[in-house]
Amino acid sequence: MTTPHTSALSVLKQVFGYRTFRPGQESVIEHTLDGQDTLVLMPTGGGKSLCYQIPALLLPGLTIVVSPLISLMRDQVDALKVAGVAAELLNSSQPKEQQIAVLNALHEARIKILYVAPERLMQADFLHRVQEWDVQLFAIDEAHCVSHWGHDFRKEYCQLGQLKQLFPAIPVMGLTATADLATRRDILIQLGLQNPFIYQGSFDRPNIRYSQLLKFKPQEQLQKYIATQEGSGIVYCNSRRKVDDVAAKLAAQGINCMAYHAGMESDMREYVQRAFIQDRIDVVVATVAFGMGINKPDVRFVVHVDLPRSIESYYQETGRAGRDGLPAEALLLFDEKDVAKIRQWISENDNPERQAVELQRFAAMHALAEAQTCRRQVLLNYFGEYNAKACGNCDICLDPPRQFDGSEIAQKVLSCVYRLKQTSDSDYVVDILRGKKLAHIVDAGHDQLTTFGIGHDSPDAYWHNVINQLIHQGLLRVDITQRAVLKLTEAARPVLKGEQTVTLAVPRLTMDWQQRAKPE
Ligand code: ADP
Numbered sequence: 001m002t003t004p005h006t007s008a009l010s011v012l013k014q015v016f017g018y019r020t021f022r023p024g025q026e027s028v029i030e031h032t033l034d035g036q037d038t039l040v041l042m043p044t045g046g047g048k049s050l051c052y053q054i055p056a057l058l059l060p061g062l063t064i065v066v067s068p069l070i071s072l073m074r075d076q077v078d079a080l081k082v083a084g085v086a087a088e089l090l091n092s093s094q095p096k097e098q099q100i101a102v103l104n105a106l107h108e109a110r111i112k113i114l115y116v117a118p119e120r121l122m123q124a125d126f127l128h129r130v131q132e133w134d135v136q137l138f139a140i141d142e143a144h145c146v147s148h149w150g151h152d153f154r155k156e157y158c159q160l161g162q163l164k165q166l167f168p169a170i171p172v173m174g175l176t177a178t179a180d181l182a183t184r185r186d187i188l189i190q191l192g193l194q195n196p197f198i199y200q201g202s203f204d205r206p207n208i209r210y211s212q213l214l215k216f217k218p219q220e221q222l223q224k225y226i227a228t229q230e231g232s233g234i235v236y237c238n239s240r241r242k243v244d245d246v247a248a249k250l251a252a253q254g255i256n257c258m259a260y261h262a263g264m265e266s267d268m269r270e271y272v273q274r275a276f277i278q279d280r281i282d283v284v285v286a287t288v289a290f291g292m293g294i295n296k297p298d299v300r301f302v303v304h305v306d307l308p309r310s311i312e313s314y315y316q317e318t319g320r321a322g323r324d325g326l327p328a329e330a331l332l333l334f335d336e337k338d339v340a341k342i343r344q345w346i347s348e349n350d351n352p353e354r355q356a357v358e359l360q361r362f363a364a365m366h367a368l369a370e371a372q373t374c375r376r377q378v379l380l381n382y383f384g385e386y387n388a389k390a391c392g393n394c395d396i397c398l399d400p401p402r403q404f405d406g407s408e409i410a411q412k413v414l415s416c417v418y419r420l421k422q423t424s425d426s427d428y429v430v431d432i433l434r435g436k437k438l439a440h441i442v443d444a445g446h447d448q449l450t451t452f453g454i455g456h457d458s459p460d461a462y463w464h465n466v467i468n469q470l471i472h473q474g475l476l477r478v479d480i481t482q483r484a485v486l487k488l489t490e491a492a493r494p495v496l497k498g499e500q501t502v503t504l505a506v507p508r509l510t511m512d513w514q515q516r517a518k519p520e
């Protein structure tokens with residue numbers, strides 16, 4: 001007699017060709033075989049699929065897998081067929097004959113695993129058929145799509161809550177790589193899971209190096225960065241217009257890249273996706289629309305040109321790097337202007353409840369961006385995974401901030417803002433500090449200011465970094481209502497008068513830490 005354990009292991013070996021389970025797989029499989037509802041929280045690449053595929057092969061009847069993306073279903077079904085598993089998919093874009101063939105096979109119980117889109121599953125006539133088949137398990141992939149507050153809420157997913165009511169005896173498994181606690185709670189409630197077994201995997205992706213650069217000339221910084229990279233990468237921007245713009249400029253620099261966003265024709269999007277996966281293009285410049293279901297293991301870097309709105313999004317998007325387990329990098333270009341801009345967007349939402357949730361989530365992202373301690377610790381803490389040890393593989397760990405008495409430096413900046421009558425943005429303030437005799441500066445007579453050129457001995461990046469720190473310390477603020485003009489705060493006065501000292505971190509001007517190996 002075989003125990004569930006040994007038979008699961010033999011399926012793992014014989015069908016999938018793997019020798020051992022990944023963390024969590026075995027316990028999820030066992031609880032599922034026992035008929036229990038389950039919630040599987042594993043990072044992307046953690047091996048969620050086997051959690052339902054193996055029970056599907058061990059249980060007598062049919063397993064129905066709900067998945068939001070056709071491309072994702074197609075990949076999975078193709079892979080299963082290659083492994084000799086009777087798997088099929090059903091969606092409305094298939095030709096009629098094909099759909100009928102699959103339905104016939106289902107009626108004859110010739111299929112073990114059926115992938116289906118949520119809207120298709122929840123059609124009344126389809127649910128009727130489901131009752132006739134010997135369904136043993138429902139697996140809801142990307143289960144966070146049921147959460148209203150999540151980053152990719154899908155209307156079609158909402159109805160999946162009815163499954164538990166319609167088929168109380170059939171176990172339901174929810175699977176997601178979204179880890180934040182609010183979404184987790186939402187999934188449990190929306191899917192109506194009954195006394196579920198919850199597997200919470202580690203969300204750490206140790207091979208991803210998290211780094212950050214102060215953003216001041218994003219296009220230039222991005223080009224320089226990509227020039228140092230090998231392999232494929234994704235560049236995320238916050239708007240479609242920006243995506244087109246950045247992609248065009250990178251292409252003009254000879255970088256083999258293409259744009260991707262939801263405003264493009266679906267043919268074109270599919271083309272870009274495929275070209276990326278097949279290594280015909282090196283870089284995709286995209287909005288958040290790009291990524292879900294894109295199974296490319298060797299993405300070497302992910303750059304965020306704009307600040308994401310939440311740690312979940314940041315984690316999901318950076319998580320597309322290094323799925324093969326080899327070293328990969330996540331670079332965030334960050335400046336305070338983005339913070340003001342995103343707060344503004346969120347405040348334009350007229351649903352006050354949603355606004356509050358989004359502001360909270362954004363505050364956590366902002367805190368991560370401003371962190372002066374190990375970024376991985378901040379990130380994992382947010383997901384309720386507490387690590388006492390700094391990671392040794394983020395920019396902060398590799399190049400810890402060093403502090404110095406920056407009072408004089410701060411005075412230079414603050415007095416420059418003051419002399420400019422608090423009417424200029426940071427770019428302009430830096431040009432004045434550096435003493436750039438540009439036509440518009442001379443025309444405005446600003447080359448005559450006493451602060452003109454007092455910062456000529458340090459590069460632009462240095463001054464941008466200092467300005468950013470002064471904003472963080474509450475000595476300057478960005479007025480988003482006025483083209484991101486810099487204003488002095490009350491707290492700046494004693495500093496200008498020399499009554500108060502300012503401690504600054506030595507600005508990091510390059511990505512030196514990139515060269516450093518991961519310390520043991
Ligand atoms: P997820 O859905 O969590 O992102 P997948 O199910 O796609 O992850 O699995 C990621 C990769 O890991 C796949 O290539 C899969 O074949 C592989 N994998 C899963 N489980 C194991 C295992 N026990 N041993 C070896 N490889 C595995």
Ligand code: ZN
Nearest residue numbers: 374391394397
């Ligand atoms: Zn670290």
